[in-house]
Amino acid sequence: MENNLKSWNGDHYFLNLRFLLIVCVFAGNAIEPLISRMPGLHGLYVWIFTFHMPLFVFVTGYFAKPNLHGPAGRKVLAQIALQYVIFQSLYSLLDAAVFKVQNIHHSFFAPYLLLWFLASHFLWRIFTAALLKWKKSAQLAASLLLGVAVGYLAVDGTWFSLSRTFVYLPFFVAGYHFRAEWIVKVFTPKIRLLAGAASILVLAAAYLWGERLPLGWLYGSMTYSQLGSYLWYDGLGRLGMYALQLVSSAAFLSFVPLFTGRLTDYGRRTLYVFLLHGFIVRLAAASPLYASIHGAWGVLALLVSAVLLTVMLCQPAVRKMASPVIEPPVDWMLAAGRKTRTSAEIRISK
Secondary structure, X not given: OHHHHHOOOHHHHHHHHHHHHHHHHHHHHHHHHHOOOOHHHHHHHHHHXXXXXXXXXXXXXXXXXXXXXXXXXXXXXXXXXXXXXXXXXXXXXHHHHOOOOOOOOOXXXXXXXXXXXXXXXXXXXXXXXXXXXXXXXXXXXXXXXXXXXXXXXXXXXXXXXHHHHHHOXXXXXXXXXXXXXXXXXXXXXXHHHHHHHHHHHHHHHHHHHHHHOOHHHHHOOOOXXXXXXXXXXXXXXXXXXXXXXXXXXXXXXXXXXXXXXXXXXXXXXXXXXXXXXHHHHHHHHXXXXXXXXXXXXXXXXXXXXXXXXXXXXXXXXXXXXXXXHHOOOOHHHHHHHHHHHHHHHHHHHO
């Protein structure tokens, strides 16, 4: 075991984590239409939401290390912006042309469903880069303060994913500064066993008492007033959620394989699952599928289908077909930006 750890690759561990998280994202979105009539499923849904988005943001911050600054950073920002425009347009077109949704307001400033992550990712990178001149402890403290303070604003928290951007900013900052070797130092076999037990306890608590917890607190998309709370100490509720998410997230890490395997390869293409699975879930919700699910076997089939579809969307063939819209070329945008800046500099110099 010790010899194996000498050749251990931390990036591969986080790729494994990223795949397991995208499975949870797909599964959570797949069961959401059922949680109001299946209490046990509600508990599973709450358990998933205690860790899957905090950890997804965390791992996104971790992989931002080599490309937060400079030309590489600008390229990533341009690609995120283009992805957002493409998929915001596609989802809106689907609502208008296929589902005939009435009285819905489509705006690029109101991210459609899961697209909040793209809007927030764009801003996380900017805010993290701006904070880097500070000490790491000050960066984390500032991000926590912003995550608590945003809830007091008298605005719609979903507007350009404002609330989630700041609520999840601490996880992005923490991921950016996280060193992979800490995993093998901290997660000894004994600790992994204890952490796995802790995760199961969180699941049991979610099953027993999850319905008492307003889901808005887990989503992070609402201000305190939108959650129906108007007290000066509401920020303590957000700190309590951070504590729950930290414990649940750390416990879930015990399930992640340490070494390279098939999950590692799948983890390289989770962006495809993230952006495409929404179409599948949206189509399923508009079909008679959920009306036909009444018992445990139907739920099990739904969860197995979510896992299999996740694996399918991670295949190289899907990347080959969908890469023009998932990873659109942005060199033309960067070239146009450089040309515009050069022209502006020439005019100013004159």
